[in-house]
Structures are given as structure tokens and as C-alpha cells.
Amino acid sequence: MDKRTTEREAVAELRDGMTIGIGGWGSRRKPMSIVREILRSPVKDLTVVTYGGPDVGLLCNYGKVKKLIYGFVSLDSIPLEPHFRKARQAGAIEAAELDEGMLQWGLLAASHKLPFLPTRSGMGSSVLDINPDFKMVKSPYADGEELVAMPALDLDVAFIHMNRGDVRGNGQYLGPDPYFDDMYCRAAKKRFMTVEKVVDTAAMANEGPLQSRIINRTMVDGVIEAPNGAHFTECPSDYGRDEAFQKEYAATAKDPDAWEAFRAKYLDVETEADYQEAVKNR
Amino acid sequence: MSDATRGEICAVACADAFRGNDEILASCFGTAPAIGARLAKMTFEPDLLMTDGICTVVDMPNPVSGEGHEQVVEAWLPFRTVFDHLWNGNRHVIMAASQIDQFGNQNFACIGEHAKPKAQLLGMRGAPGNTISHTTSYWVANQTAKVFVPEVDVVSGVGHDRAAKLPTESTQGHDVRLVISNLAVYDFETPDKRMRLQSIHPGVTVDQVVENTGFELVIDGDVPETRIPTSDELALIREKIDPKGVLGREVPNPE
Numbered sequence: 001m002d003k004r005t006t007e008r009e010a011v012a013e014l015r016d017g018m019t020i021g022i023g024g025w026g027s028r029r030k031p032m033s034i035v036r037e038i039l040r041s042p043v044k045d046l047t048v049v050t051y052g053g054p055d056v057g058l059l060c061n062y063g064k065v066k067k068l069i070y071g072f073v074s075l076d077s078i079p080l081e082p083h084f085r086k087a088r089q090a091g092a093i094e095a096a097e098l099d100e101g102m103l104q105w106g107l108l109a110a111s112h113k114l115p116f117l118p119t120r121s122g123m124g125s126s127v128l129d130i131n132p133d134f135k136m137v138k139s140p141y142a143d144g145e146e147l148v149a150m151p152a153l154d155l156d157v158a159f160i161h162m163n164r165g166d167v168r169g170n171g172q173y174l175g176p177d178p179y180f181d182d183m184y185c186r187a188a189k190k191r192f193m194t195v196e197k198v199v200d201t202a203a204m205a206n207e208g209p210l211q212s213r214i215i216n217r218t219m220v221d222g223v224i225e226a227p228n229g230a231h232f233t234e235c236p237s238d239y240g241r242d243e244a245f246q247k248e249y250a251a252t253a254k255d256p257d258a259w260e261a262f263r264a265k266y267l268d269v270e271t272e273a274d275y276q277e278a279v280k281n282r
Numbered sequence: 283m284s285d286a287t288r289g290e291i292c293a294v295a296c297a298d299a300f301r302g303n304d305e306i307l308a309s310c311f312g313t314a315p316a317i318g319a320r321l322a323k324m325t326f327e328p329d330l331l332m333t334d335g336i337c338t339v340v341d342m343p344n345p346v347s348g349e350g351h352e353q354v355v356e357a358w359l360p361f362r363t364v365f366d367h368l369w370n371g372n373r374h375v376i377m378a379a380s381q382i383d384q385f386g387n388q389n390f391a392c393i394g395e396h397a398k399p400k401a402q403l404l405g406m407r408g409a410p411g412n413t414i415s416h417t418t419s420y421w422v423a424n425q426t427a428k429v430f431v432p433e434v435d436v437v438s439g440v441g442h443d444r445a446a447k448l449p450t451e452s453t454q455g456h457d458v459r460l461v462i463s464n465l466a467v468y469d470f471e472t473p474d475k476r477m478r479l480q481s482i483h484p485g486v487t488v489d490q491v492v493e494n495t496g497f498e499l500v501i502d503g504d505v506p507e508t509r510i511p512t513s514d515e516l517a518l519i520r521e522k523i524d525p526k527g528v529l530g531r532e533v534p535n536p537e
Contacts, residue, residue, distance in 0.1 A: 025361060051361075070405065071405060071406055071407060071408070072404055072405035072406070072407045073405060074404070074405075079404065080402070080403065080404070084402065085401075085402040088392070088398075088399055088402035089398070089399060089400065089401065089402055090398070091397060091398030095396065095397070097391065097396070097405055097406050098406060099406050099407075099408060099409070099410035099411045100365075100406070100407055100408050100411070101365040101368070101369065101408060101411040102410075102411070104361075104362060104365055119369075119411075120369075120411075120414045120415065120452050120455075121369070121410050121411030121414060121415070122410050122411070122414075123410075123414055123440070123448055123452055123453075124410075124413075124414060124437070124440035124444040124445055124447070124448050124453075125406070125409070125410035125413075125414075125437045125438060125439070125440050125444075126391070126396065126406075126436045126437040126438070127406060127410050129396075130396055143451060145449065145451045145452065146449060146452065147452075176336060176337045176338070176358075176360070177336070177337045177360040177361060178360060178362070179360070179361060179362075180361070180362060
């Protein structure tokens with residue numbers, strides 16, 4: 001079994017109007033080589049579900065996002081994502097904003113193929129006004145409590161980035177936090193995993209503890225080797241965040257000329273390899 | 283006469299917010315709360331649980347400025363486990379507020395209409411779930427009438443009036459406790475849980491507080507002064523917790 005594919009083939013699976021999930025958290029272990037490929041593709045009107053970082057800023061900037069389902073969008077070391085802010089302040093996207101725990105709950109419900117999961121989160125806050133289609137559910141037990149029925153966040157396609165993987169689709173993270181990447185995979189019809197390095201299955205045992213191997217091959221349809229693929233977000237223990245590059249990216253939100261130059265140099269290139277080359281030569 | 287700065291008075295007020303919390307996860311947004319939680323843990327609340335800000339519980343988190351130390355990891359707390367932990371109720375968070383009203387409804391999501399905000403800020407983050415699940419206090423580094431507002435544009439953190447409209451079983455964890463600003467400390471110890479001026483920082487007048495509040499504050503007779511840090515507390519802050527004095531950037535000392 002060999003599930004290896006490319007960013008281009010994976011993104012070719014996308015159709016206008018699809019709902020996609022993007023793993024990672026803020027500016028941490030994001031499948032950025034996939035995001036860059038989406039920017040190069042004609043796909044549009046996506047609904048994006050994510051703990052947002054520069055993936056969201058870039059996709060908004062390129063007009064790929066119709067609706068965003070999120071709890072926050074941040075670059076971590078730069079708390080506010082400036083390109084996302086611009087899109088929001090222009091009213092360019094539909095913003096289905098959630099409590100960040102509700103986002104997890106929606107992914108977990110979808111990954112268990114449940115219609116919803118109950119929670120108290122959101123009650124009394126504006127989350128329920130922003131998402132008027134959310135319903136309450138009454139506990140069938142003696143307590144009779146009314147709870148928010150957080151609907152499942154079913155995904156058409158999920159994209160995640162792992163440190164290691166094998167050709168069959170087993171994946172391993174080597175940083176401190178798995179985030180919610182396993183849930184995105186289980187919540188989606190089609191799942192693509194980029195990895196820093198494709199290794200032999202047996203060799204994964206030497207890379208990290210057993211508990212780091214949270215992705216098994218039933219959760220993945222395509223494996224893409226993408227060295228430095230999470231750049232400029234962090235991907236510990238392989239590399240940290242490229243803070244200088246992130247600053248350069250963030251600064252382009254204030255200056256249309258700087259943005260055009262950034263875009264021409266790094267994004268409107270033919271392939272991911274061209275991007276990596278441009279980053280190396282800067 | 284103490285030489286404590288305004289920032290240090292705020293940090294100690296944040297420390298006092300954790301008094302009596304015992305063995306509970308203490309989380310912070312901002313420098314004064316981060317210093318306060320460390321100070322509380324070093325002195326009167328040694329059993330507080332604190333993280334490295336990423337995903338491990340550590341015996342003593344690094345200072346807010348200056349050299350780090352070898353941290354002993356007590357436990358693993360990745361984001362998914364943070365939600366398990368906080369929905370369980372074992373936490374006191376001091377969050378920031380871009381806007382807060384008289385019932386403690388808080389907003390740091392956006393300013394203006396949510397559909398097309400004038401200013402997009404952090405987003406809801408965990409505020410709705412935090413406030414409904416466990417003790418929450420707020421830190422406002424620069425109190426003005428634009429922050430202490432009659433009505434918040436968006437409710438991220440749920441205040442007392444909104445919680446009172448929910449069934450009691452839904453709000454068993456709800457406890458919006460204190461608001462600490464650069465001017466004063468506020469609580470909600472009033473019959474209808476409106477914000478009350480609990481203590482005023484030395485050097486601040488009631489008029490100054492009222493001027494910088496966009497709603498009617500409950501003021502009960504003579505308002506006491508916020509506690510002055512002890513010399514031991516000042517030594518810990520200046521030598522161990524914030525040796526480079528970054529607190530002064532968050533809370534400039536009044537002229």
C-alpha cells in the first residue's frame with residue numbers, strides 16, 4: 001500500500017463550496033504547503049474550519065473563504081492576524097465564531113458520526129446570536145438540564161501536517177501538543193496528511209514514543225512528503241517558527257505594495273519547491 | 283511610605299485574587315496577572331497549578347522577564363486537556379477585557395457589529411466556556427470609559443445579569459469575581475450583582491475612577507485603599523519575578 005501523492009493532486013480534489021478542516025493551532029504545525037497550493041488553485045467559496053493562524057489570513061486574502069468556523073485567528077507571537085482582520089473589517093467573510101472548546105466539540109461529534117454533542121459553553125454569550133441555527137437540547141434524565149447542542153462539524157476534506165509518516169498513512173507528531181488533528185481526520189470524508197519526512201513504518205518507533213503515533217492509516221487517504229511544509233509556522237521538534245518571515249508577512253497587511261511584492265516573490269510561484277527556494281534565498 | 287509602583291500594586295491585587303484558591307489551575311492574560319499568580323504561588327498559595335504557557339504544568343513557571351530557570355514538569359496539559367480541565371471547573375482565569383459592563387459581561391472579540399466589525403480583535407477564544415464553567419476575573423491595564431462601557435458590543439465572557447437569566451444548573455460554575463484595573467479593584471458583592479468599587483489604588487481619587495467608568499458604579503461609603511505590597515513581596519517581584527521591570531511598560535507609574 002502506497003498513499004503518497006502531491007499537494008497538487010490533493011488540492012485538485014477540492015470543489016467550490018466545499019467545507020475543509022485545517023489542523024494545527026494558530027501559527028503552529030499548519031499544513032502550509034497545502035494552503036499555498038490552494039492559493040495557486042482556482043477553487044473558491046470554501047467553508048474553513050480551524051483554530052486559525054496564517055492559513056486563514058492567506059486564504060481570506062486570496063478570496064478563497066466564504067465562511068469561517070473558528071474560535072480565534074492568531075499568529076501567537078503576533079496576537080492578531082492582520083490579513084484576517086482586514087477581511088473581517090471589510091465584511092468579506094461569513095464569520096461563524098465559536099468558543100474554542102465548542103469547535104473541539106463539533107469536530108469530536110463529527111468524528112464520532114454524532115449529530116451534536118451537548119455543552120454549557122456558549123450559553124449567555126453572543127455565540128448563540130452569531131450562530132442562530134444552533135439549538136438547545138434537554139437532558140432526558142432527571143436533571144432535565146437545557147444544554148447547547150453543538151452541531152457536528154462534518155468536513156469534506158481535512159488537511160493536517162505531521163512530523164513523520166509512512167507511505168501507508170500512519171502519522172506521528174514530535175512536538176508537545178497533538179492539537180485536534182486526529183479529530184479533523186475522523187470528521188472528514190477525504191483526508192490528506194503532509195509530513196516533514198516519510199520514513200519506514202518500523203523506523204517510526206525510533207522517532208518518538210508510542211503515544212506520539214496518533215494517526216493510523218484508516219484516517220488518511222493521501223500522504224505528501226513536505227519538508228519545511230509547515231513554514232513559517234512552527235513544527236517542533238523539527239523547527240521553530242520563522243519569526244522574521246512571519247513579521248514580514250504580517251507587515252504586508254498595512255502596505256499594498258509590500259503585499260504585492262511578497263505575493264509575487266513567495267506565493268504566485270509555480271510550485272511548493274519554488275516557495276522553499278525563495279525562502280532559502282531571501 | 284512604600285515605594286511600590288502602581289504596577290506592583292496591581293500585580294499584588296492580582297495575587298490576592300487567587301487567595302483561598304488552594305489547588306486549582308491559575309491562568310493569566312497580561313503581565314500584572316502573570317506576576318500576581320507567580321507571587322501568590324511563591325507566598326500564600328503554594329499549591330496553585332500553573333503552566334509554562336504552552337502545554338505542561340510546571341512546578342514554578344519562568345519569570346516574566348530575565349533569565350529562565352530549569353522548570354520541573356508536573357503534568358502534560360495539551361489544548362484538548364485544557365478544555366477537559368476547565369469544563370470540570372477547576373480553574374481561575376484572569377482574562378483581559380477590551381470592553382466590560384457593569385454586570386461583568388466582557389468583550390475581546392471585536393468592536394462594532396459582529397458581521398462587519400470596526401475592529402476585529404482576538405475572537406471569542408475560550409471566554410464563553412470559561413465564564414460558564416469556572417471562576418473568572420478580569421485585568422484592565424488602562425481603564426477608560428471606552429473600556430468600562432454601558433453595553434459591550436459582543437458578549438465573549440458571560441456576566442452576572444445574563445447568567446441570572448439562565449437555569450441555575452447551567453451556571454453552577456459561573457463565578458465572575460473581580461475586575462482589577464490600573465485604577466482600582468472591583469467586585470460584584472451587591473444585591474443585583476452590579477459592579478462595586480471594592481478598593482482604590484493609593485494615589486487614585488474616586489472622581490478619577492468615576493470619570494473613567496462609562497456606567498454607574500456602586501460606591502458604598504468610604505472606599506478603602508488597595509493593599510500596599512509588603513517589602514517581601516516587592517523583593518520577590520523585583521528580584522525573582524520581573525527583574526527587568528517589564529511591568530512598567532504595561533502599567534506606567536503616574537507622574
